[in-house]
Amino acid sequence: MPDEFRFGDNWASIYEKFTSIRGKVNEAVETAALLEQYSSGGSALELGIGDGRVGVPLSERGVRVEGIDNSESMLKLLSKRTNLIKAWKGDIANFRSERRYNLVYCVYSTFKLLLTREAQIACLRSAAEALDNEGVLVMELGVPALDGFVNGQKTTTLFVDHENTILNSDIHDPLNQTLVSTLLWFSDTSVTRSPHRTRYVYHQELDTMAECVGLKLAERWGNWTRGTFTEGSKRHISVYRRNGP
Ligand SMILES: C[S@@+](CC[C@H](N)C(=O)[O-])C[C@H]1O[C@@H](n2cnc3c(N)ncnc32)[C@H](O)[C@@H]1O
Incomplete structure (x- = not known):
């Protein structure tokens, strides 16, 4: 991988x-x-x-x-x-x-x-x-949480407070039962991007x-x-x- x-x-x-x-x-x-x-x-x-x-x-x-x-x-x-x-x-x-x-x-x-x-x-x-x-x-x-996908894509807000906003974006491949995902963590002026894949x-x-x-x-x-x-x-x-x- x-x-x-x-x-x-x-x-x-x-x-x-x-x-x-x-x-x-x-x-x-x-x-x-x-x-x-x-x-x-x-x-x-x-x-x-x-x-x-x-x-x-x-x-x-x-x-x-x-x-x-x-x-x-x-x-x-x-x-x-x-x-x-x-x-x-x-x-x-x-x-x-x-x-x-x-x-x-x-x-x-x-x-x-x-x-x-x-x-x-x-x-x-x-x-x-x-x-x-x-x-x-x-x-x-x-x-598996496959509700809410539009055109095979979904972005979810996981957490918000006065310092942090954490979003997760998924792209669904139904043929292989996989999701390509990226966590985006906005904190003050920085953003951390953490990609991962799952089946x-x-x-x-x-x-x-x-x-x-x-x-x-x-x-x-x-x-x-x-x-x-x-x-x-x-x-x-x-x-x-x-x-x-
Ligand atoms: C979601 S975290 C869970 C960590 C811990 N079990 C917990 O409950 O907090 C997944 C862990 O699995 C490890 N991991 C992912 N794929 C793996 C693989 N093919 N072989 C061994 N470890 C793997 C990652 O490095 C990570 O530490």
């Missing part, structure tokens, strides 16, 4: 402030609380660990967290926050782990940053192989891909406090276990 679209290296400079403004730093407390239950207090591997927004609070709960990320800049943010988490540079679409984990998880729609069906299935296959026999895979994924999948497509690699849906929630997943949900938290012995 051209560097222009590589998420981590484009987003690292704004990531902590952006996730804080979006309420994702506060939410990480609830996220870690539920993930701890799925980890059985043991070990966990985060796919696309980023700055440790979730991995750090989870490790503070006594879970041995490890992580993979393909961005040096993101891994640097993580290493500034903690030395309790072993994290390495790698591609979540294709990794092999020596260890087996109680929990493998991929949150905040990171899975959508894999841009082909093949890469997404390969990620699930690697994740399944990294689970121990009773292990659990937890995926948090946004429900959206619906929850049932995710279930089918998981079944292809021997995993079966065990639970699905609409938020991190086990709220019901409904037709109005903007995301789902899907929990998969091995299908059979």
Whole structure:
């Protein structure tokens, strides 16, 4: 993928402030609380660990967290926050782990940053192989928001206050289920441009891909406090276990 679209290296400079403004730093407390239950207090591997927004609070709960990320800049943010988490540079679409984990998880729609069906299935296959026999895979994924596009384009205002205006522009490619997006962050006299690409999948497509690699849906929630997943949900938290012995 051209560097222009590589998420981590484009987003690292704004990531902590952006996730804080979006309420994702506060939410990480609830996220870690539920993930701890799925980890059985043991070990966990985060796919696309980023700055440790979730991995750090989870490790503070006594879970041995490890992580993979393909961005040096993101891994640097993580290493500034903690030395309790072993994290390495790698591609979540294709990794092999020596260890087996109680929990493998991929949150905040990171899975959508894999841009082909093949890469997404390969990620699930690697994740399944990294689970121990009773292990659990937890995926948090946004429900595709395809309303409001005009001629395949949409611009959304994400945040406004007296110092900041944050807009997101998307161009939709329905044939490949991809969005080419750019976040534009106006702050005082400067503007930061953070491009990225995503491939959206619906929850049932995710279930089918998981079944292809021997995993079966065990639970699905609409938020991190086990709220019901409904037709109005903007995301789902899907929990998969091995299908059979
Ligand atoms: C949306 S951020 C999520 C970070 C963190 N999991 C969180 O919840 O805050 C996505 C992360 O995945 C990483 N990433 C994107 N594509 C990746 C890939 N193919 N392999 C490994 N990491 C990837 C990015 O560098 C970034 O740190």
